[in-house]
Amino acid sequence: MNKYTVINPHEPFRVINTHVHNVDGWAKITGRATYTFDVKLPGMLYGKILRSPHPHANIKGIDASKALELDGVKAVVTGKDTLGVKQGIWRRYKDLCDEQILPVDKVRYIGEPVAAVAAITEEIAEKALDLIEVDYEVLPAVFEPLDAIKKGAPEIHDGFERNISVTRHIEWGEVEEGFEESEYIREDWFRCGGQAHMCMETRCAVSSYTPDKKLTIYSSNQSPYYMQGLMAGVLGMREGDIRVLSPYVGGGFGGKFELDGAIFCSAILSMKLYKPVKIVYTREEDFIASKRRTPMFYYTRTGVKKDGTFCAREAKVFTNGGAYTGMGATALYLTGFFHSFPYIWKGYRYDGYRVYTNTLPSTSMRGFGAPQAMWCSEQQIEWIAADLGLDPIEMRRKNSHKEGTILPGQATIASCGIDLCYDEITKWIKSKGKLPANRSIGISACGFMSGGIFNWFDSPYSFSSAVVTINQDGTVELHVGAQDIGQGSNTTMAIICAETLGVKVEDIKVHSGDTDNCPPDLGAWGSRQTLMSGNAVKMASENAKKQLLEFAYAQSGLNIVYDLDIKDRWVHAIARPERGEDFVQLVRKALRGKDGQKIVGRGYYTPHRKGMISPAYSYMLQGVEVEVDEETGKISLIDSMTAHDCGQPINHLGLIGQLEGAFSMAAGYGYLEYMPYEDGKLMNPNLVDYKMIRAPEMPPANIAEIDTYEPEGPYGAKEAGEGLTNPTAAAIGNALFHRFGIQMKECPVRPEMVVNALREKKEKEHAEKK
Amino acid sequence: MEKQLVRLNVNEQDYDIYINPKTLLVEAIRDYIELTGTKRGCDTVSCGACTVIVDGMAVKGCSVLAIQAEGARILTSEGLEKNGKLHAIQKAFLDEGAFQCGFCTSGMLMSSVAFLNESKNPTEKEIRDGIEGNICRCTGYNSIVRAIDSVAKGKYTEDKA
Numbered sequence: 001m002n003k004y005t006v007i008n009p010h011e012p013f014r015v016i017n018t019h020v021h022n023v024d025g026w027a028k029i030t031g032r033a034t035y036t037f038d039v040k041l042p043g044m045l046y047g048k049i050l051r052s053p054h055p056h057a058n059i060k061g062i063d064a065s066k067a068l069e070l071d072g073v074k075a076v077v078t079g080k081d082t083l084g085v086k087q088g089i090w091r092r093y094k095d096l097c098d099e100q101i102l103p104v105d106k107v108r109y110i111g112e113p114v115a116a117v118a119a120i121t122e123e124i125a126e127k128a129l130d131l132i133e134v135d136y137e138v139l140p141a142v143f144e145p146l147d148a149i150k151k152g153a154p155e156i157h158d159g160f161e162r163n164i165s166v167t168r169h170i171e172w173g174e175v176e177e178g179f180e181e182s183e184y185i186r187e188d189w190f191r192c193g194g195q196a197h198m199c200m201e202t203r204c205a206v207s208s209y210t211p212d213k214k215l216t217i218y219s220s221n222q223s224p225y226y227m228q229g230l231m232a233g234v235l236g237m238r239e240g241d242i243r244v245l246s247p248y249v250g251g252g253f254g255g256k257f258e259l260d261g262a263i264f265c266s267a268i269l270s271m272k273l274y275k276p277v278k279i280v281y282t283r284e285e286d287f288i289a290s291k292r293r294t295p296m297f298y299y300t301r302t303g304v305k306k307d308g309t310f311c312a313r314e315a316k317v318f319t320n321g322g323a324y325t326g327m328g329a330t331a332l333y334l335t336g337f338f339h340s341f342p343y344i345w346k347g348y349r350y351d352g353y354r355v356y357t358n359t360l361p362s363t364s365m366r367g368f369g370a371p372q373a374m375w376c377s378e379q380q381i382e383w384i385a386a387d388l389g390l391d392p393i394e395m396r397r398k399n400s401h402k403e404g405t406i407l408p409g410q411a412t413i414a415s416c417g418i419d420l421c422y423d424e425i426t427k428w429i430k431s432k433g434k435l436p437a438n439r440s441i442g443i444s445a446c447g448f449m450s451g452g453i454f455n456w457f458d459s460p461y462s463f464s465s466a467v468v469t470i471n472q473d474g475t476v477e478l479h480v481g482a483q484d485i486g487q488g489s490n491t492t493m494a495i496i497c498a499e500t501l502g503v504k505v506e507d508i509k510v511h512s513g514d515t516d517n518c519p520p521d522l523g524a525w526g527s528r529q530t531l532m533s534g535n536a537v538k539m540a541s542e543n544a545k546k547q548l549l550e551f552a553y554a555q556s557g558l559n560i561v562y563d564l565d566i567k568d569r570w571v572h573a574i575a576r577p578e579r580g581e582d583f584v585q586l587v588r589k590a591l592r593g594k595d596g597q598k599i600v601g602r603g604y605y606t607p608h609r610k611g612m613i614s615p616a617y618s619y620m621l622q623g624v625e626v627e628v629d630e631e632t633g634k635i636s637l638i639d640s641m642t643a644h645d646c647g648q649p650i651n652h653l654g655l656i657g658q659l660e661g662a663f664s665m666a667a668g669y670g671y672l673e674y675m676p677y678e679d680g681k682l683m684n685p686n687l688v689d690y691k692m693i694r695a696p697e698m699p700p701a702n703i704a705e706i707d708t709y710e711p712e713g714p715y716g717a718k719e720a721g722e723g724l725t726n727p728t729a730a731a732i733g734n735a736l737f738h739r740f741g742i743q744m745k746e747c748p749v750r751p752e753m754v755v756n757a758l759r760e761k762k763e764k765e766h767a768e769k770k
Numbered sequence: 771m772e773k774q775l776v777r778l779n780v781n782e783q784d785y786d787i788y789i790n791p792k793t794l795l796v797e798a799i800r801d802y803i804e805l806t807g808t809k810r811g812c813d814t815v816s817c818g819a820c821t822v823i824v825d826g827m828a829v830k831g832c833s834v835l836a837i838q839a840e841g842a843r844i845l846t847s848e849g850l851e852k853n854g855k856l857h858a859i860q861k862a863f864l865d866e867g868a869f870q871c872g873f874c875t876s877g878m879l880m881s882s883v884a885f886l887n888e889s890k891n892p893t894e895k896e897i898r899d900g901i902e903g904n905i906c907r908c909t910g911y912n913s914i915v916r917a918i919d920s921v922a923k924g925k926y927t928e929d930k931a
Contacts, residue, residue: 021865025869028875029856038806199871200907200908201873251907486872657870657908657909665907
């Protein structure tokens, strides 16, 4: 499906949006891809982490003497062996740097690292943990944000009144006037659950400190550059003395760009012993101590006219921040911003409060606050349409963003295909005909960013960088700081490079995941790499190509009004494509012309004057067909369709995979992936009890691509694959609403909630009849 | 427990390893034979990342002891490709993009191969049930189902000849 709202000036493409195999595919399907999990260095020791059994306690003392006596144990470290630096990824703001990964005097959640052991085997290290004696003074604890903000609640961090760690206010337009003009106002409270990232590769790292005072770290992460910078900060080292290697990464989903216990403790142990130390989290450790999607309490009040015109909205949100801030500060902002999406409001106001509790810290996860925002917004909008007797699709359509929409002080929408998304989903719903009695369809709209314009990390470098080097045989080395965590960025970058240079994907070798050899880049988060790293790669490739073509122009004698180009390794005059020469011949001439120096192209990208949030936004509308067993409350997903505007698709196979994968994670958030806590303890930290979508539960995830042209993106591209984590929970909720008239205000929707809601509804109807 | 010498046949090669009898098959393959394509993703026999084929059957390598596999023919993801020639399921995974981070892929491939060996004309539901024991957090499974289906439908038969 190709419907351009603007003609793409770069067409026709030779490589972009064609069927290109993943460039890492060979390694991954033959078992040869070496992940951090697989790294084994000579003389390597194995580390294990002792974790707090208490949600809140002072550490009075730690006695490791018995552990150290155990044969095979090489070292035990505690907070006292560290510099005690309070770190956080928002390192520009000291207040938000609040986490010592090995705390010196206090633990704030169950599972927090307290000590770490290195031994010659993992088994011995584990035995040694039992021999470490920790003297705790247990403190009163608080687990829910609405309790933690009460007067007299236990103080989790010194100096944070009512445990509020971050507040965020967003406002534009005329909010009061908008509500005054409203003919119908609805307010609702919602509760949004957490969610485990559940990367298949648990957090792991291998650190190797050598006598020349250099530290090499293999780590499963989303941003090697962030890891390098953060580790330099906590270790008191220079960034340049730390090398971070992130070979293949077994998933990230927003959970692997903060420092974790594996990286930090392995480094501290290695620095003490001058030996490589490897730490791999067990699945249980990964569940209880590697952060999670931020649970939120949402209050939202929306005013509309009777014809369905949106007037004003205000929202108040309290998030369960857990023990530390980390990336949660960004999620707090983005949930507020995307709660307005994808609609135009006369006035919009948001106040968010991130609240410390004695639970696992919460952070970014795929969707970055937007799945919570849409769970609340898209259900409330559906209910408003029902309250007013309006068509929910047409009501959404008339209020949606368009090309040129301005969100005052926040963003300007340069490309927006959502209008066509409404057409596609309407068509799909019609095509389904009459559904069986136990099935219904729910819809949900949203939009998402293409990378954040935030520099809370305080990087002095460009947001993205790339270097293109052309070898004498026409092969190309592409060095990027972008990190491939499975989303396929290596392939996307290779496609952009090949398209720009005019060569084939197989001519390009992508180098990533190595801070010594790749240029800095903020890494894989907030859907930033296709646009930002892609722009850097395009610029680097254009730069190299220009240098090459200078030699071609010099020998061609072509009239200055004619241009040369390279396509499919053929250097030619655009007006006379048959006249030209082979790419490799030109490369060799250029080499001679440069006195033997390879052609090197550099590219970089930092967004400027693109608002507060992101340079570009994707849009989507999703329909989900849901079946419900009324007796058991069991939900099954039968079918789905997403109309999706990601600008110009670059990596065809990667795009389909990302959208299908996002659906499965989003659906899991909607009805399966529940994280129950009791007194600060996660009750299901394993894959038997934590339910996720498996193959039999996954419905078709059909995609209708709405191609627009995004002027800020490389070849017109923008975000894909993260935004689609946002709509599904609400779409499921809306399907339940249409089928039964029940309003689900908490996600994930568990069977007992459906059963209870149905019973309450029946009781209410029964009472009314009387 | 006293260590013992165990002979395992992995990918048509005998390996003699000296292990504690309680060593799991996945540990023997990864840590002693050093074929690290087979992964581990949980401690509860739930994720399938460690799936290998033992005498034609898909087995989770964390659910059996290495000594129990003595005398059996064990196949891992490293043994699928022969002299640079990919197995049909590997080609299908490439064509369908049936992997992303790749961490579940080895186990998923082995479950797929075992399933295809037993099911000649599977329905989509049968394919889905066939890989129910393998978790993939990235793809949402549909591309994997398409890959298995295309092999079952004979798309890659010419490669087998």
